Amino acid sequence: MKFSDYLKNRFVNIIIYLFLIIITFLLLAAFKVNQSLIFVLISLLIVFIIINFLYDYFRKKNFYDTLTYNIKNLNKKYLISEMIKKPNFIEGQILYDVLYDTTKSMNEHINEYKFSLENFKEYIELWIHEVKTPLAGGLLMLHNNSKSDKKMMEILNKINGYVEQVLYYARSENPEKDFIIKKVNLNSIVKKVVSNNKENFINKKISVKLEDLDVSIYSDPKWLEFIINQIIQNSLKYSKNNDESYVKIYSETKDDIISLIIEDNGIGIDNSDLPRIFDKSFTGKNGHNIDHSTGMGLYICKKLCDKLGTKIEAMSTLNEFTKLIITFKVNNFYDVI
């Protein structure tokens, strides 16, 4: 709060005081009071008016400056009423009480939503575990049936994929739950994912190249598995389906950084789409051309990577290749443990 702003705001008061001084002066002059007495009286009047303004200014400045400082620097601005003291002037007190009540009511409101969201998430997790049992039953039944129906199997696997997506979306929202960082060998995890997608690889005749994968990083194996699975499924989905189609998975180590690279020679991603592929519900040109794009897969991957503290980025040239790069930092800290 600047003093000049304060004075501008007190314009009316100043005018009134000026009138008071002028009237006093005129009155004293009309009664022919001694000139030096007039001077002393007027000076005293002015000094007291200034003191009055200054006192008022400083106590308000103190309160409002703390208020504006805190609101500027607070991350969670709704906590502002916790950060200020109740002032000793009436307007401030009213403001303080109003702020306090608003915050309290807003927090109650937010808690209501938090609670219902929490309940919903819990239900979703429970539901996913429930739905997996009949899925497992169906897949087993199909397997045991000697004339097993490939198409049906494919459909059940697809359903399972979508179920997994929901599960990891829910998890990416509250990751404090179930996520453990441990030493993971890239080779075993990549092989597991490739094996899980075997039907797709074999049917589409897409070859797999694995190179330099015998390195270990620190991450949550289940989350990483989901992320790699999403990327590989994209590679399969957007392949050109010809004899040369391949998915190449390899790692590169540079100083204390290990990158896992998943490369394919599929249809690629348009340059204008590339920066947005990790956005929620973004499907781009490829998504419109090939059906069943929800635009959620990579979005969830990115969210999970953010929580895990790993970097994920994409490089692509249309009609040539797509490369997804996941970067892990080898932290010396872990070696000590």
Added chain:
Amino acid sequence: MLLCYNSYIWVIDMYKILIIEDDLEIRNELKILLDNNGYSGVILDNFDKVKENIISKKADLILLDINIPNINGQHLLKELREEIDTPIIMVTSKNTEIDEVISMSYGADDYITKPYNPNILLLHIEAILKRTNKTNNVLNYKNITLDTSKSMIYHENGEITLSRNEMMIFYYLIKNEGKIVSREDIMNYLWDTEDFIDDNTLTVNIARLRNKLEDAGLTNVIETRRGQGYILI
């Protein structure tokens, strides 16, 4: 159980696998799957006094679902481990690292999440039985013996060394003896064992396997059924 093939007599242990699962469909299908693949699946259908019940079944391996009504699977696992050392595979729909770590620390031998790929479940069972029971890695077909640990075939006139792919293909054919096995089945099996070969490599490997067998005087072991696949007869 005693089996007899051509004058060769040997004893095969039919491994008894106990299925602890509350979902009726799944446990019946699991039993069919296990029975079809040379095991004897036994279903636990009485969940009272579950621990005593399990121990009395004297199984060679236990498939234990974590979410059985009124029972905490992990707690049960811990209690079982205090009394028996039968290999236990935890089967669950809870796909989190924490559950896996807890299960393993309580003494589970493996942890598989639903929905599982049946072939992979079988591979895990096989691997654990091999590890814990010192089973022989030897399979017999007529007068041919396949030793999977050494990747060798032994027969009347000598021995043949096989590559890993050739061995896996021959192993799968023996396991499905008398049944037609399609190229796709073989591919699927190899991919389940994390051997990601393509169609051409499969052709090459089958040709090589046949050549090796024929060089050793074992002709017409693998028969081609046009448009269907291969069969050992």
